[in-house]
Amino acid sequence: MRFLMLNWRDPKNPAAGGAERVTLAYLAGLVKRGHEAWWFTHAFEGCLPEEEIEGVRIVRSGGTVSSILAARSWVKRQERFDLVMDQHHGIPRFTPWWCGTRHISYIHEVLGPIWSAFYSWPMDSIGRLQERWTHWFYRKVPFFTASSCTMDKLREHGVRDVTQIPYGVDTKVLPELPAKQLEQPLRLVMVSRLAPNKRVDHGIRAVALLKDRGVNVELTIMGGGEEKERLEKLGAELLPGAHRFTGPVSEEEKDRILKESHFLLHTSQREGWGLNVIEANAMGTPAVVYPAEGLIESTLNDETGRVSKEQTPESLAACLHDSLGMTTEYQDWRVAAWKRADSFHWDNVLPRACDWLEKMARGE
Numbered sequence: 001m002r003f004l005m006l007n008w009r010d011p012k013n014p015a016a017g018g019a020e021r022v023t024l025a026y027l028a029g030l031v032k033r034g035h036e037a038w039w040f041t042h043a044f045e046g047c048l049p050e051e052e053i054e055g056v057r058i059v060r061s062g063g064t065v066s067s068i069l070a071a072r073s074w075v076k077r078q079e080r081f082d083l084v085m086d087q088h089h090g091i092p093r094f095t096p097w098w099c100g101t102r103h104i105s106y107i108h109e110v111l112g113p114i115w116s117a118f119y120s121w122p123m124d125s126i127g128r129l130q131e132r133w134t135h136w137f138y139r140k141v142p143f144f145t146a147s148s149c150t151m152d153k154l155r156e157h158g159v160r161d162v163t164q165i166p167y168g169v170d171t172k173v174l175p176e177l178p179a180k181q182l183e184q185p186l187r188l189v190m191v192s193r194l195a196p197n198k199r200v201d202h203g204i205r206a207v208a209l210l211k212d213r214g215v216n217v218e219l220t221i222m223g224g225g226e227e228k229e230r231l232e233k234l235g236a237e238l239l240p241g242a243h244r245f246t247g248p249v250s251e252e253e254k255d256r257i258l259k260e261s262h263f264l265l266h267t268s269q270r271e272g273w274g275l276n277v278i279e280a281n282a283m284g285t286p287a288v289v290y291p292a293e294g295l296i297e298s299t300l301n302d303e304t305g306r307v308s309k310e311q312t313p314e315s316l317a318a319c320l321h322d323s324l325g326m327t328t329e330y331q332d333w334r335v336a337a338w339k340r341a342d343s344f345h346w347d348n349v350l351p352r353a354c355d356w357l358e359k360m361a362r363g364e
Contacts, residue, residue, distance in 0.1 A: 001082040001361045002036045003027065005106075006071055006093040010041045010058050012051070015225075017193045018275045019108050022146075022167050023087065024054060029350040030357060031055035038081070040071045064091065072098050083361035086141075090115070090127060092134060096141055104142045104360050108272030109294060110135075110153040117197040117269060132157050142360065146273045149293035165356060167273045168349030171255065173282040173342045180284065182262060182323070182330040184216040189261040189285075191254065191276040192268070194225030201227075201234055202267040202290075205313035206320065208238040213321055219243040219265075220257055259283040262330075263305075263323070266295055267316065274298035277305070278344045281337035286330070288319055302329070304337035 005027055011020045027037040031054070043049070043060040051058045062070035071093055075081070086095040088107040095103045115127035135157035142161040145151055151162045188207060192198045200221060207219045219239060221231070224247050235243045249257070258264065264280035264287040271294030277287045278298060286305035289295040301307040308319040323330065342348070 001358065002038070002079065003030050003083050003085065003357065003361065004038045004040065004075070004081045005085045005087060006095065007039065007041050007087040008064070008067070008089050010039055010060065011053060012047065012058075013042070013044050015044075015193075018167075019087075019089070019272070021170075021275070022108075023106075024056060025168060025170075025346055025350065026353055026357070027056040028054040029346075029354045033354055033358075035358075038078075040067075040074060042067045068093050075099060083357065085357075088134070090131060092138070096138065102361060102363055104144065105138055107143060107145050107150060107154070109145075109147065109150050109270050110157070112153070112270065114197045114269050117195075135159055144356070147271075147294045147297055149297065150272060153293075163356060165353045166344060166349055167275055167278075168346035168353075169275055169278050169282065169341070169344055170251070170346060171279045171282040171341070172345065173338060174259070174284055177284045177335060177338050178259070180262070180334070182327050184324075186210070186215060186217040186263075186320070186324065187220070187261045188217060188263050188265055188320075189220045189222065189257055189280070190265050190267075191222045191258070191279070192225075192266075193223050194221075194227040194231055196227060197269045198225075198227075199267045199269060199290075200231055202311075202313045202316065203265045204231065204234050204238055204243070206265070206267075206316040207243070209313060209317035210320055211239070211242060213317070215321065215324070217242060220246060220261070222246045222249055222254060222257065224248050254279070255283055258285050261285050263288045263320065265316070266290065266299075267311075268292055268295065269311075271295050271298070278341050281305075282341035282345075284334050284338050286333040286337045288316065288323065290316065300336075300340075303333070304340055305333055 009016045030037045037056045040059045047060050084099045084103040086093045086105045115124040139158040144163040146167045154162050190203050210217050258280045266289040274295045287299045288306045289299045290311045291307050299305040308315040
């Protein structure tokens with residue numbers, strides 16, 4: 001069968017993140033089953049117009065709006081696809097009105113408040129309204145998503161058919177859980193694209209509050225993005241000598257840092273899931289996260305990690321400070337997180353995902 005994914009970025013886009021990693025895994029999984037998988041996406045500076053990655057054929061053309069028209073024109077010239085997957089990132093590709101074949105939609109999170117992280121009024125309000133209307137227009141289209149929070153939001157917006165399929169990770173769980181005591185210096189890590197909606201500054205401020213309480217703490221921030229310069233200035237101001245920015249790192253280096261850290265911090269406004277939480281768990285490191293949609297599913301409060309009471313640096317710092325005295329519970333969180341992470345490896349996730357996508361392509 002022939003599958004097509006329509007999305008705004010591919011794995012080689014400089015702004016690519018977890019959404020693109022997951023998308024590639026699904027498509028590469030279909031290729032391994034003997035299907036054709038295509039991915040039409042935006043162009044970016046210096047990109048090849050066409051390329052193959054892990055057997056998936058990438059086609060790049062256009063930008064935010066022009067890519068929709070370019071995709072429509074390109075699809076009309078191709079052999080018929082069995083299934084077109086319209087991935088939503090605020091603005092979809094409007095495939096129900098032009099693709100001429102079976103189609104479904106894929107979404108990571110309903111953006112909602114994230115619009116305000118990137119746009120000021122009135123554009124943020126227009127974005128939210130457009131998103132809600134789009135979901136209503138797509139109400140008869142089958143959706144799939146990883147998060148039950150996202151599934152509930154879609155249903156609130158009128159979507160009738162939503163299937164939950166968990167994300168997977170490539171990170172293999174450690175064969176044995178090494179000893180790691182909860183002690184000072186407290187080693188904390190953030191793995192994130194440095195973008196406004198990720199609120200990495202909240203993590204920096206929370207760690208500064210911990211230092212004010214007399215905690216010997218170190219923060220490592222992995223990742224790159226448009227907020228890099230602002231965050232580096234904030235780190236130099238609030239955490240001199242107690243933080244470092246690594247930029248993007250290899251998977252091996254990421255695993256090493258996660259393994260050595262006591263906690264992963266995640267302060268995003270809203271997530272489809274929070275892949276780096278599971279990656280940290282696979283290395284025997286629990287997470288302390290904000291009570292945000294997606295994150296409250298990737299971290300089970302007081303079971304595989306901790307969820308702060310509020311989405312504020314003060315609440316996150318208080319949660320971390322309280323955790324310092326919970327040395328026995330910390331070991332329980334580590335074990336539970338480590339065991340749970342194995343169920344999210346792609347070997348366990350892909351079979352169900354590919355089965356469902358094949359079913360959709362057959363119209364069942």
